[in-house]
Amino acid sequence: MTRPLFVNHASAIAGAELILIDALQSWPGASVFLFDHGPLETVLADQNFEVTISHWGGGKLATMRRDTDALRALPLLMRFSAITLELAKAALGHDVIYANSQKAFVVAAIASALVRKPLIWHLHDIISAAHFGKSQRRLQITLANRRAARIIVPSPAAADAFIAEGGRPGLVTVVPNGLNMALDSRSKADIRAELALPEGPLVGVFSRLAAWKGQHVLLQALKSLHGVRCIVAGEALFGEQAYADHLNDLAAEADLAGRVLFLGPRSDVPLLMQAVDVMVHPSIHPEPFGRTLVEAMLAGTPVIASDAGACREILDGGKAGTLVPPNDPRALADALTAVLARPSGLDAQLRYATERAKSFYGADAMRAAISTIITDVAKEARH
Numbered sequence: 001m002t003r004p005l006f007v008n009h010a011s012a013i014a015g016a017e018l019i020l021i022d023a024l025q026s027w028p029g030a031s032v033f034l035f036d037h038g039p040l041e042t043v044l045a046d047q048n049f050e051v052t053i054s055h056w057g058g059g060k061l062a063t064m065r066r067d068t069d070a071l072r073a074l075p076l077l078m079r080f081s082a083i084t085l086e087l088a089k090a091a092l093g094h095d096v097i098y099a100n101s102q103k104a105f106v107v108a109a110i111a112s113a114l115v116r117k118p119l120i121w122h123l124h125d126i127i128s129a130a131h132f133g134k135s136q137r138r139l140q141i142t143l144a145n146r147r148a149a150r151i152i153v154p155s156p157a158a159a160d161a162f163i164a165e166g167g168r169p170g171l172v173t174v175v176p177n178g179l180n181m182a183l184d185s186r187s188k189a190d191i192r193a194e195l196a197l198p199e200g201p202l203v204g205v206f207s208r209l210a211a212w213k214g215q216h217v218l219l220q221a222l223k224s225l226h227g228v229r230c231i232v233a234g235e236a237l238f239g240e241q242a243y244a245d246h247l248n249d250l251a252a253e254a255d256l257a258g259r260v261l262f263l264g265p266r267s268d269v270p271l272l273m274q275a276v277d278v279m280v281h282p283s284i285h286p287e288p289f290g291r292t293l294v295e296a297m298l299a300g301t302p303v304i305a306s307d308a309g310a311c312r313e314i315l316d317g318g319k320a321g322t323l324v325p326p327n328d329p330r331a332l333a334d335a336l337t338a339v340l341a342r343p344s345g346l347d348a349q350l351r352y353a354t355e356r357a358k359s360f361y362g363a364d365a366m367r368a369a370i371s372t373i374i375t376d377v378a379k380e381a382r383h
């Protein structure tokens, strides 16, 4: 029987961690190695996974940001070395390592070489200058080409970016992120009443608070849309508190005051998705995927998303939602005005979007595809 060791650096729960939790459902009781204590550890331990926390992860690794260059990262290398040895030791009882994040992959690439285990990288990022510094990109690609047996990406956009940076095309398999979502049968008005949300036109944005996620673009767009309110779910997860403060300042400006509701991190996003009139995904850089698009499509809520990265594909070029140029508040305001007017044809578009989400982005298909890759890689290594 295949015994994978799953590795993730973050213990906060963002999109990639939600995918990991889902993927793990095919591997009851599996071993998971995390760099640090936190909410992900709690969720996995509650589901009876065997969770190991590094003794060395701690707060300091969080200071290793995506744009940190090699020289400034030097003081952290000792800590990385210690985690690498810890991970190598943990991997001894397993036949394949599955790294679910960029930092986890870098550590696992070295650990896997030490103990001669095959390595799978589930790459949840667009590798490009917008997201990573030059030396980080070079390191990722070099290690990927040398050490990865397979690289799983959630979209052709993420695959193209990896290959454009020099990654070997033959390593890559696209496995679209998948999710299942239970719907509430109550009316929008009833759900809003229960959640104490306002009546009238209501827009929602549901991501961690981070500059590239572009919540500020939505707030700028709302300035010209009098009478339209907005809910902002999510928190600053990876050192983006200054951006969260900036959003609060923006929302307090006279032409927005009282119209933006910050909800903080929520565990009832599916319900909130059903409560709003439009879900906006305003990223200013290309997205590797965008679970929130699929959630809104399943909820039957219109989507307006930046035309970059995977959003175009998820929305089928605009057939399953509205695409707008990234970082363009005026274009977003125009799109919001159009969708909030509920044009004829919108209901048909929503039905198409729900069908598309169910057909292409279900959790079962994702789990099966990931499990097959894990099993195949372990089998190849045995032979």
Ligand code: UDP
Pocket: 014, 015, 016, 018, 206, 207, 208, 233, 234, 235, 264, 265, 266, 267, 269, 289, 290, 291, 292, 293, 295
């Ligand atoms: N999310 C959540 N609570 C919040 C805000 C977001 O559970 O308060 C969820 C959201 O519903 C989605 C995920 O976080 O499932 C974000 O995934 P996405 O792919 O959109 O972005 P990522 O975090 O991977 O960049």
